[in-house]
Amino acid sequence: MKAIERRIADLWFTEYQTPNLRLGLRIEDVLLNKQSKYQHILVVDTKQYGRVLVLDGAIQLTEKDEFCYHEMMAHLVLCAHPEPKKVLVIGGGDGGVVREVLKHDIVESVTLVDIDEEVIRASKTFFPTVSCALDDERVKIMPMDALVFVKEHHDEFDIAIIDSTDPVDFASGLFEQSFFEDVHAALTESGMMVAQTESPFAEPELLRDAVLGLRHTFERAFLAWGSVPTYPTGLWTYAVGSKKFDPRIQRRSAPTGLKYYSDTMHSLAFELPPFVKEIVNGGNLKEAKGN
Numbered sequence: 001m002k003a004i005e006r007r008i009a010d011l012w013f014t015e016y017q018t019p020n021l022r023l024g025l026r027i028e029d030v031l032l033n034k035q036s037k038y039q040h041i042l043v044v045d046t047k048q049y050g051r052v053l054v055l056d057g058a059i060q061l062t063e064k065d066e067f068c069y070h071e072m073m074a075h076l077v078l079c080a081h082p083e084p085k086k087v088l089v090i091g092g093g094d095g096g097v098v099r100e101v102l103k104h105d106i107v108e109s110v111t112l113v114d115i116d117e118e119v120i121r122a123s124k125t126f127f128p129t130v131s132c133a134l135d136d137e138r139v140k141i142m143p144m145d146a147l148v149f150v151k152e153h154h155d156e157f158d159i160a161i162i163d164s165t166d167p168v169d170f171a172s173g174l175f176e177q178s179f180f181e182d183v184h185a186a187l188t189e190s191g192m193m194v195a196q197t198e199s200p201f202a203e204p205e206l207l208r209d210a211v212l213g214l215r216h217t218f219e220r221a222f223l224a225w226g227s228v229p230t231y232p233t234g235l236w237t238y239a240v241g242s243k244k245f246d247p248r249i250q251r252r253s254a255p256t257g258l259k260y261y262s263d264t265m266h267s268l269a270f271e272l273p274p275f276v277k278e279i280v281n282g283g284n285l286k287e288a289k290g291n
């Protein structure tokens with residue numbers, strides 16, 4: 001008689017990154033699997049990337065590569081602004097951007113506006129190295145829709161960082177020009193903002209429209225790029241709008257101990273590969289206010 005082979009269950013998480021592209025991660029353990037009022041929240045331990053936070057099926061961060069994204073989101077603008085004292089973070093409930101922002105001693109306050117308190121709670125429970133700065137006394141957490149928040153604030157923040165989920169449902173407005181206009185109004189006269197604008201391979205139209213929206217709204221607008229291995233296609237972009245200072249010029253050096261962003265990376269990030277340049281200049285707005 002044939003011996004029955006003992007096998008361990010083979011669990012995989014699959015992210016459908018585009019209709020034709022999937023990323024699969026072998027799961028070691030499922031730590032949280034719940035529906036909040038706004039989105040589905042999943043926390044899993046994986047062999048390849050360590051612990052992973054997934055919202056509505058899309059990877060938000062992994063323990064192994066979150067620094068690539070969070071360092072770029074924070075330091076590109078904080079190092080380009082001469083005095084970034086008041087910082088607004090929109091989305092970003094996991095706390096990764098806030099952690100990086102507070103590496104700058106000059107920062108006096110950080111206001112974090114995330115619509116979903118459950119994401120903040122999950123990050124505090126399962127991602128202590130990411131959420132570690134959320135209880136800092138300089139941080140104020142506003143659990144509300146950022147579209148409403150920015151309409152109620154004027155001339156207040158030196159920096160705004162838009163760390164949102166993909167542009168679906170309640171996050172879709174965070175990629176529109178009317179929102180950029182409200183952010184512009186919420187910033188001080190030398191204010192600067194950065195928004196994550198997805199992958200040039202997966203979302204070229206979204207990327208182009210976001211950059212055009214910023215060019216219409218801000219006195220200066222530029223695109224920067226970098227690598228985030230677990231985000232769709234691995235190549236990521238960051239759109240920067242500035243009211244006064246050229247964000248390509250670094251005015252303050254990088255905090256010590258970083259793993260991705262550096263003084264050299266700052267200027268390299270704004271040097272776009274030709275195919276990305278073509279995407280952002282492909283609309284009918286060719287007068288170059290940016291790269």
Ligand code: SAM
Binds near residue numbers: 055146164166196
């Ligand atoms: N870095 C991530 C990425 O690109 O995949 C985003 C991380 S962060 C967890 C995204 C956060 O944006 C979520 O916690 C979500 O609740 C928040 N968010 C989405 N739409 C929002 C809105 N309209 N107002 C405030 N927060 C919002």
